[in-house]
Amino acid sequence: MTSPILAAGAVERHLRARRDTGRGLLMPYVTGGITPGWTDYLRAFAEAGADAIEVGLPFSDPTLDGVTIQQAGDMALARGASTRRILADLSGLPDLGVPLVVSTYYNVVLHDGPDTFCDALRRAGVGGLIVPDLPVHEADELTDVAAATGIELVLLASPATPQPRLAEIGGRSRGFVYAVSLMGTTGERAALAASAAELTERIRRVTDRPVLLGFGISTPDQAREARRHADGVVVGAAVMRRVLDGAGPNDLRAFLATLRQALDHDDFRRRALDQE
């Protein structure tokens, strides 16, 4: 029997269902193969209340990543991580009850061809795919293949994206829309960028798909602030800096629990306000 998570559109249905209960969505990121027992992080993320989990397939030249994710990728590659091994590790996992979304650069997808790549993702139980250097106007080669394989190709929107293009991104993205909060690379920031609110508002005008804000969201306060605009947050560098500093799955569970609480607390307040 096919797991419900594998059915086409499952990532989006899962996120929509959770959003519709008023829950703030949380998608933590981990670089695949970063440690020998790296899949333990996935279990910890699920236990901490993640609504989806992003697994990065490391690439030698990650042009949109800041220093933390670069270091994580280098470290994973140095210990022999590869697309094949990471997907094999994922295949061996029991169902975590949370959709898995893979992110990587387009060279990795193109290397064996989009068909083979998407097939491999599906066989490993992955539901979604993020490719930061594949903008919407170059995505034709992958969108239809991904759709046919049941992989939801998530497109990114940026503060620099003009409104008509944003409509195309909203229309063609699957799973959710990844809103890049600021004009910069991935990495922790002191505060949520002002551009995050405006971008989220502009995306809302063109689609009702879930909108997750990413890039620079590293603290409970920032998650709470992001939640005021978007349906949820992606947290990558803040997780990976802790992993690089030696934090284990239990430490990450505790950290993500603080983000979960920040997102939930806001839900609680919202509901209270709605009832007034």
Next chain:
Amino acid sequence: MRDVMPWREPVPLDATMGEPRARGRFGDYGGRYAPESLVEACREVEEAFRGAWADPGFRGALARLLAVHAGRPTPLTPAGRLSEALGVRLYLKREDLTHTGSHKINNVLGQALLATRMGRRRLIAETGAGQHGVATATAAALLGLEATVFMGERDIERQALNVFRMRMLGAEVVPVTMGSRTLKDATSEAMRHWVGATGDSHYCVGSVVGPDPYPWMVREFQRVIGDEARGQCAAELRTGVPDHVVACVGGGSNAAGTFAGFADTPARLVGVEAEGGAGAARGRLGVLHGCRSLFLQDDDGQIAQAHSIAAGLDYPGVGPEHAHLRDLGRARYVTVTDDEAVAAALRLARTEGIVPALESAHALAWVIRAAGSGELAAGSTVLMTLSGRGDKDVSTLKELL
């Protein structure tokens, strides 16, 4: 119905090096594989370049800068003694005689002028050996712009003199400490930096690589090499056009500029790559730094590190138009070893009194080999672009010789 794979239509045999087809395509290659945050910036560069290139005022201003600042036109030098020894008639297009010592200045003056037209106040650049960085620092100083140059830590150690030159010219040189700490990492870092600086900065890409419109734009700024050489050959050669046109290829900008002047002639085009950086000769389809082209990579799709004694050829890929010319068979791409290049540099120094850059020495090494093997028929005419002078390589050569 939406066109699912628009670039998979049959590729017309367009080997004339004109404008790329829709969406920046050279056959199956090229495109704009940029992060969403850079797509709009690339569109602005394309729009500005189209306007500028069609504007006689801009063309005139650039031609004047190339003449009074860079020293163009550069001569076509018959390599007399070497020709006699090789049994072919070899002509050198002397880009080594430009201001700053390499062809890089042609592109940089064009882009710097474009940046001022776009109202940008700063240039961002990547550099390997430092030639493009020095050219960028020079153009920035000339036009009153700031310059930030990204350079791998390993290259900074190897090219200390060029680092000093850039700083003397007022540029900020930022060491890149990640990855292999060479050109490809410097390029990645420059792109990352541009994402956060699109409002006031222009990314001055140094070769015919990167997202559309860069491969096309840089080739157009470099075609002055080929256009001048075409006219000089017409005046100098009985046949008007050389039998062979040869240039070295890292990303491939001096070769693209040279080939552009001869693509519509019967001349045979040869690009010479470093044995350890043979993107066109041995690369595999991929996407890096914004474009779809041929790249050296491993079985997992990780980009391989190039290795060459010539830092300017130390790039694991090749510009998309070269990949296209290769597929069409319009140009061929061959490789030369470090040892062959060093021997060729020495030979040119002793027969013609010219110390070439080690990059350019690769092109010469192939000419020497091909003349010896009979691949170049006796008496045939060969135009070779001498892309840069060898001053920057003297300390490398000193250790070897």
